[in-house]
Amino acid sequence: MDPYGDAEGKEINVRFLQADSVRANFIVQNFNLETANSLRRVMLAEIPTLAIDVVEVLDNTSVLADEFVCHRLGLIPLCSKGVDDLLYSRDCDCDGYCENCSVVLTLHAKCTGNEIMKVFARDLAVSAGRPNEEVGNPVITDAEGQGSCIVKLRKGQAIHMRCIAKKGIAKEHAKWAPSAAIGFEYDPANKLRHLDYWFEDDPKKEWPIDEERVNLDGGPEQEDQEFDYDAVPSRFFFDVETVGGLDPDQIVTLGIKTLQTKLAQVIHELRGGGDNADGQDFGGAQSPQMNGGGFGGQDAGYTTPYGGGNASVWGAGNPAQGSTTPYGATPYGGAPPSW
Numbered sequence: 001m002d003p004y005g006d007a008e009g010k011e012i013n014v015r016f017l018q019a020d021s022v023r024a025n026f027i028v029q030n031f032n033l034e035t036a037n038s039l040r041r042v043m044l045a046e047i048p049t050l051a052i053d054v055v056e057v058l059d060n061t062s063v064l065a066d067e068f069v070c071h072r073l074g075l076i077p078l079c080s081k082g083v084d085d086l087l088y089s090r091d092c093d094c095d096g097y098c099e100n101c102s103v104v105l106t107l108h109a110k111c112t113g114n115e116i117m118k119v120f121a122r123d124l125a126v127s128a129g130r131p132n133e134e135v136g137n138p139v140i141t142d143a144e145g146q147g148s149c150i151v152k153l154r155k156g157q158a159i160h161m162r163c164i165a166k167k168g169i170a171k172e173h174a175k176w177a178p179s180a181a182i183g184f185e186y187d188p189a190n191k192l193r194h195l196d197y198w199f200e201d202d203p204k205k206e207w208p209i210d211e212e213r214v215n216l217d218g219g220p221e222q223e224d225q226e227f228d229y230d231a232v233p234s235r236f237f238f239d240v241e242t243v244g245g246l247d248p249d250q251i252v253t254l255g256i257k258t259l260q261t262k263l264a265q266v267i268h269e270l271r272g273g274g275d276n277a278d279g280q281d282f283g284g285a286q287s288p289q290m291n292g293g294g295f296g297g298q299d300a301g302y303t304t305p306y307g308g309g310n311a312s313v314w315g316a317g318n319p320a321q322g323s324t325t326p327y328g329a330t331p332y333g334g335a336p337p338s339w
């Protein structure tokens with residue numbers, strides 16, 4: 001029995017199996033593998049979050065080297081709710097950092113007692129001037145309300161650091177990852193034969209089956225069932241776990257939004273929307289229309305943005321010589337470019 005009445009229908013639908021402040025476990029049905037996997041990848045690597053990116057070390061007499069402490073600081077999860085109110089630092093007009101593109105956290109601790117003192121994430125003091133009251137708060141989920149341990153100090157040792165947290169994505173550095181892990185599975189019973197189990201004697205004994213998932217996916221394979229060569233996966237099991245900066249449902253929603261934005265950019269570019277400054281961002285291949293070349297005429301349509309007419313950067317309309325770089329003639333002969 002299929003627990004979902006409309007699993008054979010055409011409508012995409014989402015069923016939540018579990019959702020709390022840490023993880024979201026859900027099934028997407030009537031979806032395709034490519035899009036489902038795109039969503040997984042976007043949720044892993046392309047959702048903007050906040051993380052400490054620059055640290056000004058004012059004092060550090062702990063046993064840990066400056067770089068070591070800075071690296072630990074970078075990996076501390078910070079609340080990223082409302083991070084959209086911040087600009088990417090590279091898009092901001094300021095030199096270095098400012099209130100529009102960063103949140104400043106200060107760590108200042110000194111051990112004066114005889115006991116070893118632990119400095120925790122809760123000791124990071126967030127400066128005023130951030131766009132909202134949540135963004136930049138260290139994520140604290142433990143019962144003691146301490147957060148991650150950053151460094152231990154003994155009597156007389158001190159640490160004083162100014163941490164500048166910036167917006168970024170995990171493609172750039174893993175510290176900006178919103179999710180700790182994303183489980184992704186389809187066809188748990190391997191009815192589609194996408195998996196080829198390695199085994200010693202009996203794969204059925206050596207690869208235990210997740211009965212619950214198999215039942216959610218329409219039950220185990222029947223003995224006399226004929227193999228369907230045209231079958232494609234249509235039901236996907238996601239298990240999104242947050243590191244704490246965003247709620248799991250926000251990760252899913254922002255993942256969909258990021259994916260939509262990326263696709264919209266592709267559509268925009270394909271429609272020749274590259275007449276603004278953004279259109280020139282791509283250093284790689286460009287469609288011929290982008291630099292006004294177009295098809296036909298003298299221009300075969302394959303002009304690069306670096307030259308007019310038929311000239312490419314590698315030769316001034318004389319491919320046979322092909323020995324000119326954009327910087328001038330090479331020692332191998334050939335005329336310098338006509339442009």
Ligand SMILES: [Zn+2]
Pocket residue numbers: 089092093094095096097098099100101102
């Ligand atoms: Zn700025």
